[in-house]
Amino acid sequence: MDDINARHNEKMRKIKAARDELMKTKKEKKGLIIVHTGDGKGKSSSGFGMIMRCIGHGIPCAVVQFIKGNWQTGEKKFLRDRFAEECRFFVSGEGFTWETQDRERDIAAAENGWQIAKEQILDPEIKFVLLDEINIALRYDYLDIDEVVDFLLTQKPAMTHVCLTGRDAKPELLAAADLVTEMTLKKHPFEDGVVAQRGVEF
Amino acid sequence: MDDINARHNEKMRKIKAARDELMKTKKEKKGLIIVHTGDGKGKSSSGFGMIMRCIGHGIPCAVVQFIKGNWQTGEKKFLRDRFAEECRFFVSGEGFTWETQDRERDIAAAENGWQIAKEQILDPEIKFVLLDEINIALRYDYLDIDEVVDFLLTQKPAMTHVCLTGRDAKPELLAAADLVTEMTLKKHPFEDGVVAQRGVEF
Numbered sequence: 001m002d003d004i005n006a007r008h009n010e011k012m013r014k015i016k017a018a019r020d021e022l023m024k025t026k027k028e029k030k031g032l033i034i035v036h037t038g039d040g041k042g043k044s045s046s047g048f049g050m051i052m053r054c055i056g057h058g059i060p061c062a063v064v065q066f067i068k069g070n071w072q073t074g075e076k077k078f079l080r081d082r083f084a085e086e087c088r089f090f091v092s093g094e095g096f097t098w099e100t101q102d103r104e105r106d107i108a109a110a111e112n113g114w115q116i117a118k119e120q121i122l123d124p125e126i127k128f129v130l131l132d133e134i135n136i137a138l139r140y141d142y143l144d145i146d147e148v149v150d151f152l153l154t155q156k157p158a159m160t161h162v163c164l165t166g167r168d169a170k171p172e173l174l175a176a177a178d179l180v181t182e183m184t185l186k187k188h189p190f191e192d193g194v195v196a197q198r199g200v201e202f
Numbered sequence: 203m204d205d206i207n208a209r210h211n212e213k214m215r216k217i218k219a220a221r222d223e224l225m226k227t228k229k230e231k232k233g234l235i236i237v238h239t240g241d242g243k244g245k246s247s248s249g250f251g252m253i254m255r256c257i258g259h260g261i262p263c264a265v266v267q268f269i270k271g272n273w274q275t276g277e278k279k280f281l282r283d284r285f286a287e288e289c290r291f292f293v294s295g296e297g298f299t300w301e302t303q304d305r306e307r308d309i310a311a312a313e314n315g316w317q318i319a320k321e322q323i324l325d326p327e328i329k330f331v332l333l334d335e336i337n338i339a340l341r342y343d344y345l346d347i348d349e350v351v352d353f354l355l356t357q358k359p360a361m362t363h364v365c366l367t368g369r370d371a372k373p374e375l376l377a378a379a380d381l382v383t384e385m386t387l388k389k390h391p392f393e394d395g396v397v398a399q400r401g402v403e404f
Contacts, residue, residue: 053250179389182385186384
């Protein structure tokens with residue numbers, strides 16, 4: 001047992017040394033373009049988790065919800081009821097697009113959301129902006145991907161982080177991003193006839 | 203343009219009809235075993251996003267952090283400073299295992315965390331329990347995977363949700379889970395020499 005522990009501790013020392021060496025090279029701080037995509041859960045939740053971190057650190061932040069606008073989500077209640085000061089919360093769109101069945105209205109809502117998003121990103125007071133489900137609006141070409149990417153690369157303040165979520169992120173956005181995570185569904189209770197539940201799904 | 207919109211709206215009507223039909227079969231509600239794994243970001247953040255949802259919905263919840271115990275994370279500050287009433291927060295472990303270099307101490311910390319976790323899961327007042335980074339403790343066999351899975355399957359109250367996070371989730375846990383999401387790293391700023399930053403990484 002002592003032998004196992006000794007070998008483990010030596011291995012851990014080596015990993016720590018290698019990691020410390022790696023981290024010596026990590027000096028730059030910059031505002032990141034962060035993308036959460038894929039067909040799995042956690043794209044929006046991890047974006048809201050980062051908002052929670054920002055509030056915890058006292059970093060002023062903003063959220064623009066592009067698609068889930070008609071859902072009374074826990075996040076919306078939570079942020080609007082408790083954190084109107086720390087986090088600005090905006091809703092664009094009128095629910096998932098297959099709920100609206102009105103393309104022109106969806107386009108107008110997406111464009112409205114993008115105008116708000118640009119204002120928040122350009123606001124020097126705001127350091128982190130979550131564009132929740134904007135990838136859905138981009139996927140349906142409700143927004144021009146080239147305009148969005150150009151804005152992020154050329155007009156976003158250097159130290160401002162922007163997190164864009166939603167499945168089917170466009171290749172142009174992935175190419176522009178600093179940090180891309182794909183959430184992949186491996187197993188889902190819907191398959192077993194379980195309904196969406198508060199706290200878990202919304 | 204009207205033609206494009208008409209086709210789009212018809213397609214959306216069909217998707218909505220198919221989805222409504224599918225959802226008719228989703229009647230069951232149950233406490234889920236949720237796993238966030240993979241080498242990408244968002245495993246912990248999306249767990250904390252679900253905690254935010256629970257607080258927003260007034261669902262009593264608890265967090266046990268197994269590995270990041272020595273990190274002053276935004277989540278910890280946030281929950282401890284603002285939500286001691288709504289969310290119980292416990293820290294086990296003394297930081298990432300390669301930081302401690304002491305296997306026996308890590309095992310003791312993991313076992314302590316698991317005791318707390320079982321108490322919170324069994325507490326009828328608590329409906330959602332986040333076991334953050336427990337997969338790391340399981341991966342190093344600091345905890346017995348069979349005991350953990352057996353507890354979740356046989357002793358977890360039927361309506362209580364438990365979310366377990368961390369890379370390299372064990373196959374036994376994946377088999378027992380209702381909902382599994384794998385977060386995959388596609389692109390990371392560390393590759394470009396960017397240091398971990400508040401709000402984004404921790």
